[in-house]
Amino acid sequence: MSEAAIRFEKVSKSFGSRTILKELSFEIGKGDSVAILGRSGTGKSVTLKLMIGLLEPDAGDVFVLDRNVADLDASGLSELRREMGFLFQSAALFDSISVGENIAFPMRRQSKVDESEIRDRVEELLRQVKLDGEYDKMPADLSGGMKKRAALARSLALRPSVLLVDEPSAGLDPITSEEIDELLISIGEEDETTIVIVTHNIPSARRICDEMILLDGGLIRARGDLAALEASDDEVVKKFLSSQSGG
Known part of the structure; x- marks a missing residue:
């Protein structure tokens, strides 16, 4: 093992x-x-x-x-x-900020990374979960599956x-x-x-x-x-x- x-x-x-x-x-x-x-x-x-x-x-x-x-x-x-990353059953996205800002949130909170690096990482994660081009979309505009993918991207932000x-x-x-x-x-x-x-x-x-x-x-x-x-x-x-x- x-x-x-x-x-x-x-x-x-x-x-x-x-x-x-x-x-x-x-x-x-x-x-x-x-x-x-x-x-x-x-x-x-x-x-x-x-x-x-x-x-x-x-x-x-x-x-x-x-x-x-x-x-x-x-x-x-x-x-x-x-x-560690945690993907909640309900996705638990912040409704008041965009998809991209949701994904960037843990990086801004827990790591000392400049904004250009954060943006690049978010775009990379959006591609990984097949949400390319959805940075500025609000969570309310997403389907259930898209919300779950956005939440998955956020859980991966710090490379857990x-x-x-x-x-x-x-x-x-x-x-x-x-x-x-x-x-x-x-x-x-x-x-x-x-x-x-x-x-x-x-x-x-x-x-x-x-x-x-x-x-x-x-x-x-x-x-x-x-x-x-x-x-x-x-x-x-x-x-x-x-x-x-x-x-």
Whole structure:
């Protein structure tokens, strides 16, 4: 296995009396693409929030790029986040500024780069996500798929080592969803970015990711490619796969 970009060591997390994760342990290698699957409430989004430091574990340790996230002070956490990109389910673009300015925002906020370099980088990213010439367009004028692509470009602005993606196909038609998948595949291959995707969309996960992790009851119920999951005799795994294939 490649050197770990992300490592969970016996991580537990509860909210009140409800236990979400129970001594969860796994590694994701640098440059790997991994999907985290599971029913609603199984801790998929919680794992992402733990990775980026929006939540702290009740027990155990979360390491990202060789740093224990919970041990970082505000400055250290900010530095780590500069090496990470996050693509929100809702795109989360700023409505009051243009597409190009949305993409430029993290560069202006977190790096000392002159305006000409920022403009060049934004134009490069717009080309990468197939939004050439849309710098001055406002988010309200974009389709759902275009918004998702613009948000993806923004998440890549600082050339992250790790990209966290929350439900990339949410709200998109099948064709647009496949287009987003193809962009994520190219990012993983060309930039050697570690990609972690939370999704319930198995076809999307299969296209993008090397491996899938199925969470259930706060634990990993299965891990492997889709063929490995489909070959499982575990009734929980079978039920989950059946529920996703039948609509």
